[in-house]
Amino acid sequence: MSAPILKVRDLKVYFSVRSDKSWPWSKPLSLKAVDGVSLDLQPGETLGVVGESGCGKSTFARALIGLVKAQEGSIQWQGRELVGLDAAGWREIRKDVQMIFQDPLASLNPRMTIGDVIAEPLRTFYPKLSRQEVKDRVKAMMLKVGLLPNVINRYPHEFSGGQCQRIGIARALIVEPKLVICDEPVSALDVSIQAQVVNLLKQLQQEMGLSLIFIAHDLSVVKHISDRVMVMYLGNQVEVGDGPVLYADPRHPYTRALMTAVPVPDPEIERNKEIQLLEGDLPSPIDPPSGCVFRTRCPIARDACADHDPPLDGEPRHQVACPYV
Numbered sequence: 001m002s003a004p005i006l007k008v009r010d011l012k013v014y015f016s017v018r019s020d021k022s023w024p025w026s027k028p029l030s031l032k033a034v035d036g037v038s039l040d041l042q043p044g045e046t047l048g049v050v051g052e053s054g055c056g057k058s059t060f061a062r063a064l065i066g067l068v069k070a071q072e073g074s075i076q077w078q079g080r081e082l083v084g085l086d087a088a089g090w091r092e093i094r095k096d097v098q099m100i101f102q103d104p105l106a107s108l109n110p111r112m113t114i115g116d117v118i119a120e121p122l123r124t125f126y127p128k129l130s131r132q133e134v135k136d137r138v139k140a141m142m143l144k145v146g147l148l149p150n151v152i153n154r155y156p157h158e159f160s161g162g163q164c165q166r167i168g169i170a171r172a173l174i175v176e177p178k179l180v181i182c183d184e185p186v187s188a189l190d191v192s193i194q195a196q197v198v199n200l201l202k203q204l205q206q207e208m209g210l211s212l213i214f215i216a217h218d219l220s221v222v223k224h225i226s227d228r229v230m231v232m233y234l235g236n237q238v239e240v241g242d243g244p245v246l247y248a249d250p251r252h253p254y255t256r257a258l259m260t261a262v263p264v265p266d267p268e269i270e271r272n273k274e275i276q277l278l279e280g281d282l283p284s285p286i287d288p289p290s291g292c293v294f295r296t297r298c299p300i301a302r303d304a305c306a307d308h309d310p311p312l313d314g315e316p317r318h319q320v321a322c323p324y325v
């Protein structure tokens, strides 16, 4: 196995929030959005990150690209420490690490033609390229993502959601990054379009040898694209495993509950599958449960779970943060 391109150790991102939003002098509280995440990402690998809304997926992704500040821990990109990097340092990293956002239209500047939108990172990182070179590269990239170059002078609002996401992908890939972080890139799209965009990302990932971090709410979306999957709950990792291993044998009760939410095409399996629904809401990350953060919703919780925060444990291909599974 080659050296990891990205190495994250015990990453913590806490936000300071007011106890009373309407009163600016109220006591500041600490919201634990990401609370001790570690992982290694290999070159060319795709990691799926899943968990319900509010569990810290976006904050984790944003910390990796410097859009939010990590308080503790380490992010090493090709051996270079990123925690504590200044703005100029982060700008250098963004040539190699690009991000694709959830809402395709909102992430595109409505006053720029799509040619200019896609060209923007190229102009930032390669200011010496001539206008013609930029145009040629933009057109080549448009073809790669399935957009006809003759629409280069149109504006984002003239395109459908799926096409806007193709524009977002073209913009992220035009500088030939090594890692692309996709933050719920298909959640805002119609189900019929979701598979097209996932397949396009998979194809480009293979063609360009990219590493991908692909964030989604549910396990079915990341299944066909991920080599490995990380399941997050309330800022913590609860299970990490090679895709086929984790899908065949989900161990953590939270992963099992997420899995239950995924419909199976075979009606017999669907009828017979063990239903394990999640009860209650996600606890507040301002005041998370003691010990295991999942214990308040866990069907197999016992008294000891309130005392110990279980670490990820198991063989490297499949690790679970629960001693009782």
Ligand SMILES: Nc1ncnc2c1ncn2[C@@H]1O[C@H](COP(=O)(O)OP(=O)(O)OP(=O)(O)O)[C@@H](O)[C@H]1O
Pocket (backbone or CB within 6 Å): 015, 016, 017, 031, 032, 033, 051, 052, 053, 054, 055, 056, 057, 058, 059, 060, 217, 285
């Ligand atoms: N800038 C911020 N200031 C304060 N709290 C924040 C900020 N950004 C996120 N949070 C809080 O951090 C927690 C994790 O949010 P995050 O958006 O990372 O979760 P998520 O899993 O990506 O959810 P979603 O799928 O809805 O995007 C939430 O409680 C959220 O309200």
